Amino acid sequence: MAIEIAGGRMLLAGEWIEKSDQIDVYNPENNEIIGSVPAGKAEDAEYAITLAKEGKELAENLSVRERMDILNKAASYIQDNLEDFARTIALEGSKTINEARSETMRAAETIRISAEEARRLTGESINFDQMAGNKDRMGYYFRFPVGIIAAITPFNDPLNLIAHKIGPGIAAGNAVIIKPATETPLSALKMAEAFMNAGLPHKILSVITGRARDIGDILIESKDVNMISFTGGMQTGEKIANKAGLKRLSMELGSNSPAIVLKDADLHEAAESTTSGAFAAAGQNCLSVQRIYVEEDVYDTFKDLFLKEVKKVKVGNKLSESTDMGPLINEKEAERIEKWVNEAVASGASILSGGTRKGAYYEPTVLENVPDDATVVKEEIFGPVVLLFKVKNLDDAIQCSNDVNYGLQAGIFTANVNAALKASKKLHVGGVMINDSSDFRIDAMPFGGVKGSGIGREGVEYAIKEMSEERIVAFKILDE
Template sequence: MFIAGKWIGKEKTIDVLNPQDHSVISSVPAATAEDMLFAIEEAKNGAKVAAAMPVHVRMAVLNRAAQYIEDHKEKYARTIASEGSKTIREARSEVKRCIQTLKICAEEARRINGETIPFDQSEGSEDRVGYYYRFPIGIVAAITPFNDPLNLVAHKVGPAIASGNAIIVKPATATPLSALLLAEAFEAAGLPGEILSVVTGSGHELGDPLVTHPAVRMVSFTGGLETGEAIAHKAGLKKLSMELGSNSPVIVLKDADINQAVESTVSGAFCAAGQNCIGVQRIYIEKEKFEEFQSLFVERTKRYRIGDKLKESTDMGPMINEREAVRVESWVDEALSKGARLLVGGERKGAFYSPTVLTDVPAGCTIAQQEIFGPVVLLYPVADIHSAIEQSNHVNYGLQAGIFTKNIDKAFEAIEKMNVGGLMINDSSDYRIDGMPFGGVKGSGLGREGVKFAIQEMTEPKVVSFKLAHKRTI
């Protein structure tokens, strides 16, 4: 593991497994709470070093790290595909996005601006002038998930470095290698060692020391709602940024381009084996087009190619482990037992779960209310856009959504009334670029990621006021 610029091993290790065949890819240290406390102590000095780094130096480091990944991109892609669920094509796309993320971070580092303040707007303050600027908060704790093991780490590490903070990453136990490769890139880029640590091990062992420590001034967490709530209760008085998943809806109106909607939502439902926080889970189709949409959607789903992640022709690999596939299977079985109809899929073999399409799913089923985080999508006919919006909002999540329509008035009705952090018009919910604000409402989390917006979260404004020797008068 990587602690304050040094590569550290431990006698006790954790095997990193390929979910496709359970083969051991590598092993990483099983860090202890004492290791995490040591990383925090080192980060205290790292925060001072980071804050003192001139902006042009931060920019140069970020750009060199991006170039290092570019120069070794196939190594990064194969690591992502081996330790996680992504196919090699999906992994290459993630590497490309990571490079873009770090380059955006370098650009945004130069834009951490303040403003002048007209103090004379307040009577009696005519003799004052001043401004505010933004300063780094200190130490950021980053807890990252398995589904985007490189780029989601970059979305925390890059903005932290750009804004002059130290950061400690606790990567997902299932996929720590990609995070360690990111640390390798920053080491090669010349980042001062104390600024970054990547500590591997069990969340049960490392989580509490990291999130509760008073020196840690912000916790940036991407993961499940239950864990996010637990962190919020434990963290104490510090900043929290949380992306906690979703149960993303997409609306397809009768005037939509049905073929475009089908292609987009099939991809949005099943990429990365459905393990995607903005993946399509519920689709509401106006009843006049429901049968056509359903037929085309099922036909396209049947053509989805499942198999070896490293084969160029594969569309979908396994889920992250067999336990998760069994959970998805149980949720589907529950829905079927309550009257849902299986249109295609519903088959499990080890960690592989076939792309699955359900309809007639009762509203009270777990799969209708919670985040499935697997390759399952639910189709519903609706009378009109009003019904579609009402049903879309009827869950405790609100990350992103999509709507397909050629009617701008109906698009704006959805924009106004859908309770989400982002609405994609004529795209599925599964659309994101790394420069946009990303986050949700309700159980989907707190705060916003996306480089510029993460930097805002990782800095604080400081007001400066000068009292002058004379007052300005008319």
């Protein structure tokens, strides 16, 4: 069943552009072609940048009210076409229809929050007379847009992650160029459709489809692009940082998220929460629970409860209302995960559940006795695999949790407020979720990590600040 998204066109500076060279978009569940998009080239990226130089002036000159109205209209368009958006997300990616509906609603909310935060992008007065000799000075600062933002997004949240680039970017008065993942470009084009219907002036927004090797470096290295906002893998992020030069960087680079379960925790709640946190979106989520550290006194009890919850996860057709987990984004990714699990087993790990692959599907998998140096321990697996570890106490759990080059979010389950506070101070991450898994986020909170998990913070208010600059205005009061 093909989906018609703007007739196989892409958006360049507000204009829908056709190209004869097309890239097919596949449903990873059955490898069926569901649509096609233009294979953008270097000249398309250069053209988008050229017009974005005019677009950034248009964007900066939009009043706050105009920005708010456009953002709110775009959000309403998404809500009014929720099923269309959700079906697009589900067909081109890994999410079930229910997960896709949730993402669509979140994307609309992200855009609405952006409208609200546009009115709050203010400055403040500065007391220049705090320094001796400056009694005759007064002033303030205000924020102004950075200019042109190039945003590169992954496949796993193909609509809401686009919303987290476009919404704050426009709220702050910038021009935005989006390069969506090659696997999931249709959702990005649907978002562009929402903004065109909302009356966003031409030249402010581009969504360039195509392969990263053809257009990525043009966007990254251009001196006319003032900021790169990237969500993706750590290795790619490092390459972008090396190529970008002197421009702003905001990067969310994934994680290897831990959850800690202490002996005083509600073990049933911990088992349910970590199961959801590990296997939502087939584990293809930067916040997915990958490692669970359980105090030895309750390890066996928790393991039994956890495995019972894992057995309930229904894998199947993405469009079925009863399906909990769909396929990986492609068979190659499923094969990689299979390889990592097999390597861990060969090194002494035990499979407690799952461990089998069928095409792009990989069963919800639980491992224990995994060696500390196994790839599945050290790297981000980005799939439906979770590891169980027995620890002596909280200190042991914290030390193990920190022993990777990632630090996005972590969860801890405990009834002890002192333990929760200690974990919140000692875990080397950007966010600690108390009595919740690492896989918790609202779109208004600051979101980002430390170490290999990235640079800067998303979350609408915080992204707007990343996408704007402070300018000081100082008056010297002259005697008449």
